[in-house]
Structures are given as structure tokens and as C-alpha cells.
Amino acid sequence: MRSAPGGEGDDQSPGRLVTTPRDRRVALPTRMAFINGMGDGDRPYRFYGAEISYFSAKVRPALRYKGLRYAELPPDYRNVILPRTGLAFIPILVTPEDETLQDTSDILDALERRAPTPPLYPTSAVQRVVAFLWELYADEFMLLPAMHYRWDFPESERRIRGDFFVMTGDTKAATDFAGRMKGSLPFLGVTPETAPVIEAHTTELLALLSTHLSGGGYLLGQRMSLADCALMGPLYAHLYLDAASGLMLRETAPQVCLWIQRMNHPEPNTPGTWLADDGLAPTHRPLLELIGRDAAPLILDTVRAFETWADGREACTDEPPRGVGEHTTVLRGTPMTRYTSSYTLWMLQRVLDAYDALPAEGRTAVDRALATTGCDRLLDYTPRHRLEKRGFTLAFAGN
Numbered sequence: 001m002r003s004a005p006g007g008e009g010d011d012q013s014p015g016r017l018v019t020t021p022r023d024r025r026v027a028l029p030t031r032m033a034f035i036n037g038m039g040d041g042d043r044p045y046r047f048y049g050a051e052i053s054y055f056s057a058k059v060r061p062a063l064r065y066k067g068l069r070y071a072e073l074p075p076d077y078r079n080v081i082l083p084r085t086g087l088a089f090i091p092i093l094v095t096p097e098d099e100t101l102q103d104t105s106d107i108l109d110a111l112e113r114r115a116p117t118p119p120l121y122p123t124s125a126v127q128r129v130v131a132f133l134w135e136l137y138a139d140e141f142m143l144l145p146a147m148h149y150r151w152d153f154p155e156s157e158r159r160i161r162g163d164f165f166v167m168t169g170d171t172k173a174a175t176d177f178a179g180r181m182k183g184s185l186p187f188l189g190v191t192p193e194t195a196p197v198i199e200a201h202t203t204e205l206l207a208l209l210s211t212h213l214s215g216g217g218y219l220l221g222q223r224m225s226l227a228d229c230a231l232m233g234p235l236y237a238h239l240y241l242d243a244a245s246g247l248m249l250r251e252t253a254p255q256v257c258l259w260i261q262r263m264n265h266p267e268p269n270t271p272g273t274w275l276a277d278d279g280l281a282p283t284h285r286p287l288l289e290l291i292g293r294d295a296a297p298l299i300l301d302t303v304r305a306f307e308t309w310a311d312g313r314e315a316c317t318d319e320p321p322r323g324v325g326e327h328t329t330v331l332r333g334t335p336m337t338r339y340t341s342s343y344t345l346w347m348l349q350r351v352l353d354a355y356d357a358l359p360a361e362g363r364t365a366v367d368r369a370l371a372t373t374g375c376d377r378l379l380d381y382t383p384r385h386r387l388e389k390r391g392f393t394l395a396f397a398g399n
């Protein structure tokens with residue numbers, strides 16, 4: 001494994017000079033530089049993902065920012081992903097030691113352990129909890145706008161169907177996958193009735209982000225973090241790359257497009273710093289209020305419905321299914337019926353665990369920073385059940 005970008009002479013950094021065996025220095029474009037490093041005894045990470053994949057977009061900036069040598073490969077479900085994980089999900093990351101990592105939260109946790117410098121996870125109380133909050137919001141709530149803008153606009157749908165073919169090279173697989181994705185919209189709560197409030201949320205998010213990012217930088221200051229990586233899923237892989245929303249983003253939120261550019265092409269020698277003294281910029285608070293107002297109730301309603309199901313489950317049900325029925329929630333006054341995802345509790349646990357691990361003064365600082373944002377309600381929730389990973393599968397802890 002190669003760790004963080006070093007100073008001068010780190011010849012494995014993307015797009016930098018590469019030392020050949022004969023020590024002839026040649027400039028190679030970014031992707032070639034990674035491939036060029038292969039086969040020299042120091043194996044690269046293998047990243048099986050796709051440009052238009054939400055969760056691939058969350059991991060890719062982390063690999064680049066940490067200066068890790070990797071090859072990005074198309075998703076080979078039959079020969080690699082299914083045999084290694086038993087799941088048809090992307091992305092997966094195979095380490096130089098041939099360990100398989102699946103689930104972007106586990107992947108980023110592992111990368112932070114393996115290559116701690118430069119860091120993605122703040123260690124100061126407020127910034128750390130806020131980073132996990134953004135991850136929860138981006139992974140769980142932002143799926144709604146991302147799927148709506150991809151599948152409810154004809155020009156976006158036409159283009160993504162073509163992209164799916166390019167990703168798989170297989171017309172039937174691409175058509176089946178597209179059908180499954182489009183068919184999932186009502187289960188997520190994305191319907192003609194809820195589309196206006198989903199769009200209203202997105203418009204407000206883009207406006208607030210444009211203000212927040214207008215001085216350059218990232219969510220927590222002049223350095224990217226877990227929070228930015230998570231937000232790249234919906235904002236880059238879907239909204240930026242899809243036809244209709246891509247135009248909308250370029251026309252209405254160019255500052256967000258610049259942030260996407262910074263995220264996808266991190267400068268290896270000057271990673272910057274997060275705000276001093278565990279601070280949050282004044283422009284961050286309206287963003288937390290937006291998350292607290294719209295996303296926190298939806299997330300909590302999902303978790304409550306899951307816990308109600310879990311209360312009455314058969315004692316032998318160790319591993320909850322991905323969805324356990326449906327429940328109703330409300331977004332900006334509009335009722336919404338959604339499938340009840342078990343995974344949402346696992347994601348909320350990440351925020352609660354980060355908070356609980358803090359010393360008392362850290363928890364007080366977080367309470368103060370989040371007071372009356374609505375995000376405080378997420379931290380006030382105490383789950384009755386706990387989920388853990390067994391291999392790549394969610395299971396009830398202690399069973």
C-alpha cells in the first residue's frame with residue numbers, strides 16, 4: 001500500500017512524474033500513471049466502480065486525496081464482485097493484500113486506518129460529528145433527489161440508459177438494471193406528488209452550498225473530509241453527470257461545480273486545513289438547519305419503523321432483510337410512503353457512536369453547535385436495537 005502523498009519525489013502521485021525502471025522520467029496522464037505503477041511488486045488497490053455510480057463517487061476522491069495507488073476497473077459482477085461479496089453492489093475495493101472491502105462507509109473507515117495522512121475524519125468534536133451527519137444525510141436522504149433527477153426527466157433517462165450499456169457492454173443487463181433502478185423510485189418515496197418538495201429541497205441545498213463554497217474550499221474549511229466525499233455521490237455521480245440536472249447545476253450552481261472539480265482532482269501537496277478551533281463557518285449553519293428540517297424527520301421515521309418491526313421480529317431472525325415493509329413520513333408537509341430500510345439504523349449508529357465516544361466537553365460543544373438545527377433530534381434518539389456487520393451482511397448485535 002502506498003500512503004499519503006509525500007513531498008517532492010513521491011513519484012506515484014496521480015499525474016506526476018513517474019520513474020521508469022531505467023530512471024527515465026516521463027510525464028503520464030493521471031490514469032496511465034496509476035496503471036504504470038502496476039506490476040512492480042507493490043500492488044495497487046483495485047477499485048471496481050463506475051463514473052455514474054453514486055457510491056463510487058464517494059470513494060474515488062478519497063483514494064486520490066490520500067495519494068493511494070489504485071486502478072479503477074469496470075464492475076465485474078460475475079468474476080469478482082459476486083464471488084467476493086455475495087452482493088451485487090458497487091463499488092468494492094480490493095486491497096493490495098487481496099482483502100475485499102465493500103460498503104463505502106467501511107471502505108472509507110479502512111482507508112483512514114490504513115493511510116491516516118492526510119486525514120478525512122476530523123478528530124475535534126464538532127467537526128467529527130458534523131462529518132458523520134453529512135454522511136448520513138448524503139447516503140440516506142440525498143438518494144431521493146438523485147433518483148428523481150435521473151429517472152423523472154426524459155433526457156436524463158435516455159442518457160443514463162446509454163451509460164448503463166457502456167458500463168456493462170450488455171444490452172439485456174443494462175436494460176434490466178435500468179428497469180430495477182427506475183422501478184425503485186416509488187419505494188424510496190419519489191412520486192409525482194412528492195417530486196415538487198424534493199426539488200424544493202434540492203434548490204435550497206444548491207443555493208446554500210453555493211454561498212458556503214463561494215470562497216473555495218470544502219464543507220469544513222480548506223480541506224476535504226468524509227462529509228465532502230459522501231456528498232459527491234448525489235452531487236457528482238447523479239446531479240452533475242445526468243443530462244437535465246447537469247445543465248441545471250452548471251447554470252444555477254457553478255460554485256458547486258467548482259467544488260466537484262476540486263474534489264475529483266485534489267492537489268496532493270497542499271491538502272489545506274479544516275477551520276481552526278473545531279469551528280464551523282457561519283454559512284454552515286443554514287445547511288445544518290436544512291438537513292435538520294427535511295432529512296432528520298425522514299431518517300428518524302425510517303429508524304422508528306424499523307425498530308417497531310424489530311421489536312416484533314421472530315427471535316431467530318438474525319439478519320434483517322434490506323427492507324422490512326413500508327411506513328409513512330412527511331417532507332415539507334407532503335406525505336410520503338417509503339420502504340423501511342434496515343440499513344438506515346446502521347448509518348445513524350455511526351453518528352451516535354461518534355458522539356458517544358467524545359469526552360463530556362466534546363459532547364457539550366456538539367450540543368451547542370447543533371442546538372435548534374433539527375439535527376440535534378438525531379443525536380437525542382436512543383435506538384433500542386443495534387446492528388452490526390457480519391461479513392458484508394447486517395445482523396442484530398448480540399444474537
Ligand SMILES: N[C@@H](CCC(=O)N[C@@H](CS)C(=O)NCC(=O)O)C(=O)O
Pocket residue numbers: 053054055056088089090091102103104105
Ligand atoms: N451502502 C452501500 C450502497 C451501495 C449501492 O447501493 N451501490 C449501488 C450503485 S451506486 C448499487 O450497486 N445498487 C445496486 C442495487 O441496488 O441493486 C455502500 O455505501 O457501498
